Amino acid sequence: MRIPVTLAAFIFVTLATLLAGATGQNMREARLHQAAAEGDVTTIRQLLAAGAKINARDSQGRTALLVATQENDVATATALIDAGADVNAKDNIKDSPYLYAGARGHLEILKLTLSHGADxxxxxxxxxxxxxxxxxxxxxxxxxxxxxxxxxxxxxxxxxxxxxxxxxxxxxxxxxxxxxxxxxxxxxxxxxxxxxxxxxxxxxxxxxxxxxxxxxxxxxxxx
Known part of the structure; x- marks a missing residue:
């Protein structure tokens, strides 16, 4: 069955738009993880305001909060937790911000996770x-x-x-x-x-x- 040209064009434009949106979303979340690693709280807030998913995972299954926790970056972890980051979200090796902070003795971040629903x-x-x-x-x-x-x-x-x-x-x-x-x-x-x-x-x-x-x-x- 031959698809009418106008319908084919519509489908192409729709798919292209969806792909562009998905790519843009992935880029925002990749930048979110990078900003967490760099302690760039301003960029984190801008990305979240632009629609970046706060609990998005990187290739290791880490959230931005877990990245900040691994850096023992209290200010960045605070900003992410205050914005609603999940303190119990586990990565591919079953580390969560709460578990990692406890294991590594990152006391200030641990206390933050405990006051925000640590399991x-x-x-x-x-x-x-x-x-x-x-x-x-x-x-x-x-x-x-x-x-x-x-x-x-x-x-x-x-x-x-x-x-x-x-x-x-x-x-x-x-x-x-x-x-x-x-x-x-x-x-x-x-x-x-x-x-x-x-x-x-x-x-x-x-x-x-x-x-x-x-x-x-x-x-x-x-x-």
Missing amino acids: LKSTNRYGGTALIPASERGHVETVRTLIKAGVEVDHVNNLGWTALLEAIILSDGGERHQKIVQALVDAKANVNLADGEGVSPLQHARSRGYQEIERILVAAGAR
Whole structure:
């Protein structure tokens, strides 16, 4: 069937217009991610006003807010969150602004996500809450903040480890991790919850010679 010339022209113009619109939208959102990486809040606001989608994803599945969070750019993250960015939107490897800020100890951004609907039960690619990597990496104030926010202290990740276990197994036993172990104990973490192989936190601490952590655990009833 032959399509009339006028109809064909109409279809061509319509498709061209839609394609141009889609291309323009993609360009705005690519610029949004670039502006987030560069900390260009003025451009971010202009792009959002022009119709850029605030939770659009880049090739890695990241939103502009996650890009800003990875840069630990508080001002840019604040502008995006205030404009309605999703603090729980995950990328291709299951990082979200909330989870990433917690894991990396980006405390100011973490607090922003907590005050804007962070999902305390969300988990990363290892099946862990934000509290677990924060404990492993020695982010004392982050751990305290997450505990206060209500993150489950005895959550077990895909490795069979809790925040307490990671604060021992993957640490150097130094002052920061001693404070974290104490904070977890004070938050009523189960000091006898063993790993997947049945090794308890106390056994891990003793095998590594972490005497101060051992003392904290014994005082809390560990065995």
